Amino acid sequence: xxxxxxxxxxxxxxxxxxxxxxxxxxxxxxxxxxxxxxxxxxxxxxxxxxxxxxxxxxxxxxxxxxxxxxxxxxxxxxxxxxxxxxxxxxxxxxxxxxxxxxxxxxxxxxxxxxxxxxxxxxxxxxxxxxxxxxxxxxxxxxxxxxxxxxx
Numbered sequence: 354x355x356x357x358x359x360x361x362x363x364x365x366x367x368x369x370x371x372x373x374x375x376x377x378x379x380x381x382x383x384x385x386x387x388x389x390x391x392x393x394x395x396x397x398x399x400x401x402x403x404x405x406x407x408x409x410x411x412x413x414x415x416x417x418x419x420x421x422x423x424x425x426x427x428x429x430x431x432x433x434x435x436x437x438x439x440x441x442x443x444x445x446x447x448x449x450x451x452x453x454x455x456x457x458x459x460x461x462x463x464x465x466x467x468x469x470x471x472x473x474x475x476x477x478x479x480x481x482x483x484x485x486x487x488x489x490x491x492x493x494x495x496x497x498x499x500x501x502x503x504x
Contacts, residue, residue, distance in 0.1 A: 370415035377406035454495040
């Protein structure tokens, strides 16, 4: 989280991918009343790739940089400017809009994971109403309806 908080989104993308996949797998586990998916997951035999759980395009966007694919590298280093030009950034760069939308999405996903744990264990962390309100307010600022960054 510190990597994202200080502005180096491209270096944190692997962790972002991890949180989104954990969220998707936890949700699938919670929905499976038989417990079979959880047993398979814990045994390392869970069905379904991360791409199937969170969507292929989203998965490729998050997987490209850690695996140094050409598209993934360009997605995170080629910056489109307002004047229509593009530049490649070779060093750390702060993109506050990207950081803010990423942190908002991560907060929502981590909150959901916490809620799923609460449902399963019966243990509440408390304060979820306030957290929900704050995440919702941030979502209205930093996320559009389709989950992309907005102004």
